[in-house]
Amino acid sequence: MIIATVEPWVEAPLKRYVDDARARLALLLHPSGQVVAQAGFTNEVDVMSACALAAASHATAGELGKHVDGRAFRSLHYAGPDRQLFLSPVETARGAYICLTVFNLDSSLGLVRIYFEELCRDLAAAAPPLSDLRQPTLAIDFERDLDRNLAALFGRGAETA
Amino acid sequence: MTQFTPMLQALTRQRGVRASLIVSESDGLVVDSSLRFGQDGDRVAALAASMYRKARLSARAAQLGAVAFLQLDAERGRVCAVGGRSDLVIVVVADPAVNVGLIRVELFKALESLA
Numbered sequence: 001m002i003i004a005t006v007e008p009w010v011e012a013p014l015k016r017y018v019d020d021a022r023a024r025l026a027l028l029l030h031p032s033g034q035v036v037a038q039a040g041f042t043n044e045v046d047v048m049s050a051c052a053l054a055a056a057s058h059a060t061a062g063e064l065g066k067h068v069d070g071r072a073f074r075s076l077h078y079a080g081p082d083r084q085l086f087l088s089p090v091e092t093a094r095g096a097y098i099c100l101t102v103f104n105l106d107s108s109l110g111l112v113r114i115y116f117e118e119l120c121r122d123l124a125a126a127a128p129p130l131s132d133l134r135q136p137t138l139a140i141d142f143e144r145d146l147d148r149n150l151a152a153l154f155g156r157g158a159e160t161a
Numbered sequence: 162m163t164q165f166t167p168m169l170q171a172l173t174r175q176r177g178v179r180a181s182l183i184v185s186e187s188d189g190l191v192v193d194s195s196l197r198f199g200q201d202g203d204r205v206a207a208l209a210a211s212m213y214r215k216a217r218l219s220a221r222a223a224q225l226g227a228v229a230f231l232q233l234d235a236e237r238g239r240v241c242a243v244g245g246r247s248d249l250v251i252v253v254v255a256d257p258a259v260n261v262g263l264i265r266v267e268l269f270k271a272l273e274s275l276a
Contacts, residue, residue: 108214110189110207 004153005037007094013122014039021115024083025102028090031055032142035149036097044154048146054087054100061087077109086112090120092127168271169195172251175267177259179238182252183275184210186217186244200254205240209252213242230265243268249275 001018005011010028018026018039025040027047033055041047057076065073075088086101086109099119101112165183172181173195182194182202189207196202217228233240238257241264244250251271253264 108187108189108207108211110184110191110203111211114204114207 001040002042003037003039006149006152007036009126009128010037010123013119013126016122017115017119020118021101021103021112022107023101023103023112024106025050025100027051027054027100029054029098029100031058031089031096031098034142034145035153038153040102044150047150047153050100054098057087058089058098075113079109084109086116088116090123092124093129094127095130097123163193165193165275166195168274169193172253172267172271173197175255175259175264177256178253178264179256180205180252180254182206182209184250184252186210186214186248186250192249205252205254209240209242210250212240213244213250213252217245230268232261241265241268243272246272246275251275 003011003015003018005014005028014026014028014037017023023039026038027035027041027050028037029035029051033051035047035051038047041050061076062072065071075086077087078085083102083104086103088099090097090099099116101116103112169181169183172178178197180194180196180200180202182196182205183192184190184206185192187210189210191202191206194202194206212233213228213231216231220226220228227245229243229245231240231242234257236257239255239259239261241253241255241261242250251268253268255261255264
């Protein structure tokens with residue numbers, strides 16, 4: 001499976017996770033929807049769509065959880081007839097990410113959850129500390145950053161704005 | 162406490178048994194469990210369900226019929242599983258020196274009560 005990452009420290013933990021959990025697709029993204037790493041996707045439009053939808057689903061589940069339970073729901077699981085998805089946040093020293101995992105009948109929710117816990121530990125251990133204060137993502141930078149990340153993942157030259 | 166709890170507790174009371182669980186084969190999630198201290202039920206459930214499903218599919222592909230009893234012997238323990246009546250699989254984790262014959266009889270009895 002092809003794995004591409006914007007941040008190199010993500011690659012080894014993500015590869016191990018995808019192999020162990022027998023995931024078909026995996027996506028690591030910022031809560032804003034910016035992609036950090038992907039496994040199994042062949043089309044950058046699919047990555048963009050999946051990132052936007054995953055970020056929206058995560059935000060929606062978080063708000064629903066606050067209404068229903070007083071705090072954000074963390075993980076989300078949807079099951080289709082052949083494919084299922086698992087969406088859950090990952091906390092690291094570099095901030096929070098969201099991981100979207102798609103799996104089929106070769107795996108199971110139980111296996112994905114177990115190996116996801118290992119992914120969280122591996123990413124937390126591998127994340128280099130932030131050397132300077134993280135700048136908030138501004139709307140004006142979002143598209144430029146998104147383009148840069150997609151270019152890094154799919155190996156095309158970065159487009160200049 | 163569920164309808165399965167007495168059956169699982171009876172299995173875990175057998176000498177050398179560390180954990181007994183009822184697991185969903187398709188999801189790999191625990192339905193109910195009786196665990197001794199130090200056992201990770203979620204991990205055992207997910208891996209045992211995956212193993213049982215693979216064994217069932219392999220047996221079918223080899224035209225051997227249904228899987229009756231699955232046993233994994235490892236360096237530091239054994240995993241035994243029975244299922245096939247529904248999506249539920251009964252799993253026992255035991256010491257390497259456990260009496261497997263007895264465990265097998267108890268697992269089939271438990272499977273009857275599950276039906």
